[in-house]
Amino acid sequence: MADVPADHASPVIRPGVITLARHGEPALSRKVRLNAPEYGLWWARYEEGGLKDGQVPPPSLVELAKNADVIIASTRRRSIETARAVVGERAFATDPTFIEAPLPPPPWPTWIRMSPKRLGFFARFWWWFFDNHGGQETRKAAEARAGQAADLLIELSASGQNVLVLAHGFFNWMIADALKKRGLTKLLDQGHGYWSIKRFDRA
Template identity: 90%
Template sequence: MADVSADQLSPAARPGVITLARHGEPALSRKVRLNAPEYGDWWARYEVGGLKEGQVPPPGLLELAKSADVIIASTRPRSIETARAVVGDRAFATDPTFIEAPLPPPPWPLWIRMSPKRLGFFARFWWWFFDNHGGQETRKAAEARADQAADLLIELSDSGQDVLVLAHGFFNWMIANALKKRGLSKLTDQGHGYWSIKRFRRA
């Protein structure tokens, strides 16, 4: 029997591509200085806020959306607004499995004040390495959720469907790690900026 290349397989027989995209730039300003409790309040507003006006998704992401068979957004407003900007009138699913991992403020004295960007870095550090979850989702629970998300995406892509997820920077990174542990190959990695993408396919 003659060998058959991957390009000759039917779409249903060849695994699809999984694309993880980060949302666009949120409207909430980062040009403030906050202490830890104030950062907790700021993050709560960030979680329920939408996108900054006037943004246009990158052309490459718009093209990927046109060819995607399945499109999923998290249930956060910034993710849903990103999906609407990218896919237009097309229908898409929303799933809380893909929401961002929490960022509880670090246990610091009130006199320490920083920008939300810097405080977010330290909040993530304390959450990741010291289990500072403040009653929110723990790192272990978030890793289990990332595994669940990866398994769902692999199930969809193994049926031959290209999947586009429009969600969040750090949790997308966690899903990407789960995909790599399951043997998928990374095709593209644009880093962690707004609108950036990571793409994976089973070899």
């Protein structure tokens, strides 16, 4: 078989960039003090709620979305409203694979009361280290889901498409960890604040 001339060789396709963005600030107030059972009810309302009014996404995130070939939100309302704020009338996909990892309340006596932010920290600690899942998704199951999400994003970006996910803080971190384990390189990490992003590509 004759050699293919160099100028007719198939071009090498560089994988696209994967961006994980956290949603904007939710409407549900954190200026309350709750015990563990009350926190469970508060978190259920948080999961159902949308964004606080009057927010504007960072211009850098809006610009990044313009250059994204694939845009995905989770099926939670706060994620969908974030995507709409960022992309305007442009179409985007929704996928339950990207919903937040659960936050069952810690098994504490009811006399312990604190803010949702602090209770959320301890709820995550008990879920992560002591498998306190309360019948919800376990850490092991969430890690498997994060791996599935990472594999999907890698597959979507393999053909050179830039992929943007508009989802949730802790589960985005879990996906980021799965991407790193699969050999991707972190380009940017803005932490865990609202509207923050993490970016990865294949080195």
